[in-house]
Amino acid sequence: MRLPGSGARRIRPGAATGARRGRAGLAGLVVAGLVLALAGAWAYARGPRAGRAADAGPPHTTVEVSSGGCGRGWDEPVPGVQVFDLRNTSDRAAEAYLEDSRSHAVYGEVEGIGPGTTRSLTVRVGKGSYTFRCLLEDADAVTGPTVRVASGRGGPAAAPVTQHDLIPPALDYQKWIAGALEETVRLTGRLRDAVDRGDLAAARTAWLPAHEQYERLGAAYDAFGDADGRINGTDAGLPGGVHDPSFGGFHRIEYGLWHGEGARTLRAPAAALVREVTALRDDWAQARMDPAQLGLRAHEILENTVQFELTGRTDYGSGTNLATARANLDGTRAVLSRLRPLLASRHAAPDGLDRAVDRAANLLDGFRHGDRWTPLDRLTRLQRERADAVLGDLVERLASVATLCDPRRTS
Template sequence: MFVVLAVALAGTLLAFSLGGPRHGRAAGAPSGHVVIDVSESHCGRGWTRPEPGVRTFDLHNSSDGAAEVYLEDPGSQAVYGEVEGIGPGTTRQLTVRLGQGTYAFKCVPDDGDAVTGPTVHITGGQRGPGAAPVSEHDLIPPALAYQKWVGTGLDQVVRLTTKLKDGIDQGDLAAARSAWLPAHLEYERLGAAYDAFGDADAAVNGTDAGLPGGVHDKGFAGFHRIEYGLWHGERAGGLRAPAAALVKAVTGLRDTWSQTRMDPAQLGLRAHEILENTVQFELTGRTDYGSGSNLATARANLDGTREVLSRLRPLLTTRYAGLAELQHELDRAGHTLDGFGHGASWTPLASLTRTQREDVNALLGDLVERLASVATLCDPRRTV
């Protein structure tokens, strides 16, 4: 799959695609484009007249295997643009703003060593910001710190879920409804760990999507199964088994978490995916089974995003010029969502005015775009 990774700093797009894939000879490049060879033997060849300003490069892979390409400062290794997944015989475009400095293309074949092309020097002009590459080794400390935090969070999930189960066991469904939201939100804050939870996440927080029997399917389990019963008049007797299964599932997660290993390379991506999923599932109401708490869940997801970013901050401070603005927008989104909370109750999505709905969608949609830059910056790059 062809992917262009855009390194966006301070609102400036450094690398982006100007169109779909083009096949055949790179010599057919539009006028003004610079054709760059992507191969182990001729990496970076073709850039004979380096000039400042916004420039488009046609990266033509003349080798017989896929490759990714970075445009970097060969001294500092700061990356100014990159393109992944350039197939053999395929041309992709990379547009960057060039200025005073030194540049070289680095070709990284899927099954070979990285090769750095000829160095070129540009005088004059203001180039776009670059970002030093992040290695998996750089990401290990923040991943370990985040994993420790998740372990503490799972302790709280077990405690709050047990309280939910106790209310159901005692037949006090009013108490169970009061206990459901705090337990669910505590789990939702652990968003970046979902991938590491594996199949257990479906048992804890799955929906009825894809189940033949829908909400009445035997495979429908976890928080949303209990939510559906609590807000659709189901008797306590029918909820005792799902509640017991939920407590068993979260207890199992907690007890095995110390042996689980999160992939450090995925931490930046998870910061982006948490709110991407929020927009897709919470702001559309697809995960509402009666409690009307989607906005509360969105607020918990926002907290979860902050937790990931707090661990990545040492890496982002020197790489992401838009970090302060991102934090400001996170604060703004949190303040907006808090306005829909009234003690233990939250305004349902359906009760928002059109303007309120548009504001929330715009705020979180903007954050998703900003967090895409975090995912790109924290994506480990091969340098050898």
């Protein structure tokens, strides 16, 4: 699996290193505004709509975003769906939250409001008290006046997650990765030994468990840096494709094992793979994961699974994309289990999320037959449609985890 990132895979590095992807989905969503659906606050950013008739949609209210006038303009509160046209009158980029004035739970937010520009926020407000919080670049947060709505049912809200909240789960995840890397070293060593003996049948058997183990480490790939591309990169962007000297790692060995290459040709790539994963394990104690990325990775692991594994783009002959997808799902569970304390009080349906993960696991397990997995090209049309639907649904549900666990400024 690969994650998008500013160099993150599965976060994979860029195409020149044989990576699978560039940073996508969630990052753009965060910049444009957040849709907190299953888990939180309903909000989305879009351009202001001028000149609309009063009966053509929800009412619009222009609200100032600045240090001196945060929240100014919302003078006639009414219940129901509202569109707040957030006007940044300052000379700095800003973000704005609509919060519960007592609990500070967030109903909606818009980020990246440029100086002199307007962005729109759509929320449903009901009986309660609200405030806008304005956060200008390189300045302290400013809270606007309290606005009270006398009736109606408001939309969902979620308590903000801070960077500090994410440190304990990130540290626990790092410890888990350390143990998982030990197992990766052991399994890749078994693969190398089979290649060294010239037993290519045993090497084909050993390749999948080693690859699956590495594929479970999805949320850590960004912290792996360039090593990830050398361990699990593809031939994308390489001038010589699968024959390029820079093509190495798991997929290089996979190509050779399933395309008739001899042991002599594969000994060097197998030895290089073991060196890379061993160095990664040895250096991991000094690595530092960014806690802010943990929730994003919970979504991106499977987003990339759908993009690369369910399409077969990373199959170099073994036909084990569904096994990789199942390993990616294990990796997603490892992240979610550490975020559970934060999600318990914020996600609208944490049990439903768990059931969706279980449903995906049961579906993928149905394609396993002992040590063999059904190749993608052997699936019936109905099976393909079912896999796409179940995994796609789970990816959408996990987007709410990414938005809820995106750390927010509180001061």
